[in-house]
Amino acid sequence: MARVCNKLNREFFNVPSYDLANLLLGKILIRKLDNGTVLKGRIVETECYPGGEDKASTTYGNRRTPANEPLYMQPGTAYVYMTYGMYHCFNISSSEPGGGVLLRAVEPLDGIGTMQELRLKKFKQRNKVLKEHELCNGPSKLCLSMGVTKDNCNKLDLCENTNLWIETDPDFAKDSKTVKTTRIGIDRAGPVWANKPFRFYIFGNGSISKQGVEM
DNA sequence: GTGAAGATTTACT
DNA sequence: GTAAATCTTCACC
Numbered sequence: 081m082a083r084v085c086n087k088l089n090r091e092f093f094n095v096p097s098y099d100l101a102n103l104l105l106g107k108i109l110i111r112k113l114d115n116g117t118v119l120k121g122r123i124v125e126t127e128c129y130p131g132g133e134d135k136a137s138t139t140y141g142n143r144r145t146p147a148n149e150p151l152y153m154q155p156g157t158a159y160v161y162m163t164y165g166m167y168h169c170f171n172i173s174s175s176e177p178g179g180g181v182l183l184r185a186v187e188p189l190d191g192i193g194t195m196q197e198l199r200l201k202k203f204k205q206r207n208k209v210l211k212e213h214e215l216c217n218g219p220s221k222l223c224l225s226m227g228v229t230k231d232n233c234n235k236l237d238l239c240e241n242t243n244l245w246i247e248t249d250p251d252f253a254k255d256s257k258t259v260k261t262t263r264i265g266i267d268r269a270g271p272v273w274a275n276k277p278f279r280f281y282i283f284g285n286g287s288i289s290k291q292g293v294e295m
Numbered sequence: 296g297t298g299a300a301g302a303t304t305t306a307c308t
Numbered sequence: 309g310t311a312a313a314t315c316t317t318c319a320c321c
Binding site: 298300305 | 310312315318319
């Protein structure tokens with residue numbers, strides 16, 4: 081039986097975070113839930129966090145703690161952390177120690193009904209029906225919709241794990257226009273780092289979290 | 296052990 | 309537009 085395997089390998093992730101953030105655009109994030117349901121979404125928005133000098137990175141100054149350990153592990157390791165006590169963000173470690181890429185938005189492809197369910201479970205408006213592009217258009221929204229939490233996904237190796245991985249999409253137009261702009265929600269890092277063009281998204285896609293000024 | 300801050304999102308005025 | 313929700317992680321005592 082001929083089986084095409086588009087799963088990304090270690091080599092793909094073994095590049096600096098800036099490059100990895102660009103390479104991940106258009107790729108397919110696949111998540112298999114415990115009950116066997118498979119969810120898929122196209123990555124349409126990323127941000128890079130190189131660490132080291134970058135004050136916005138959790139690994140600023142090569143700070144190393146038990147929580148950010150995955151960013152120092154091999155490239156392609158999932159780093160899921162909690163923020164504001166109730167939301168998760170999903171990152172993938174890159175080649176430089178302490179560097180990684182934050183996934184800010186995906187475009188739902190498969191398992192949309194399940195995503196609706198997972199996403200609304202947490203809030204009051206349970207009967208509300210979200211449009212597809214509203215399901216995963218934010219770093220914490222995509223974690224909710226895809227059932228990604230610190231407990232079940234942190235430190236997973238995306239090259240080896242069978243419940244969470246990324247594939248290339250042969251049908252994705254390679255010539256899609258991408259936009260380079262500034263990161264979001266990191267004003268505390270100061271104007272120098274907050275204004276770096278470290279956010280990337282697919283131009284014209286309806287599932288991005290926020291429009292930015294093209295740079 | 297105690298305190299302060301946070302890579303966000305929803306809900307309400 | 310502004311405020312509230314909510315709790316882990318880290319820094320320091």
